[in-house]
Amino acid sequence: MIADMVKLKNNYENREAAIKRCITVSADRVRGLWEQREKNEDSNVLKALRKEQTKLRLLQAELNVEEVLRERTTKVYYERCRPFYKPPDLRV
Incomplete structure (x- = not known):
């Protein structure tokens, strides 16, 4: 049970980091294209x-x-698994 929550947390962090990297790359491209347009x-x-x-x-x-998605999954996980596990960083 705890291992599942740890896996979820790791997946969330990996996806967030990947999206943030893509945002950084895209923002740099926008800046470059903006300069070219000028x-x-x-x-x-x-x-x-x-x-x-x-x-x-x-x-x-x-x-x-x-x-x-992270908030909803954490909330559902807590509601269904309350007797067994309460995540330490629960923000419900």
């Missing part, structure tokens, strides 16, 4: 900038989804 009014740069901005917004939304 220097050059090329429509291809503008299209790439908009595409990358959309990707960045989706990644940020995915981070919010992960937070909700």
Whole structure:
């Protein structure tokens, strides 16, 4: 039971770290494309900038989804397994 919660916590942390890395990379690309757009009014740069901005917004939304998923899973785990285990960092 405790091992399952530890696995869940590790998975949450790994997914969050991966999403944050993707956000960092995407934000850097947006900055680079923004600088290119300032220097050059090329429509291809503008299209790439908009595409990358959309990707960045989706990644940020995915981070919010992960937070909700973590909270709901922890709550359900606590409700179903209350007699056996209470996670130390429970924020219900």
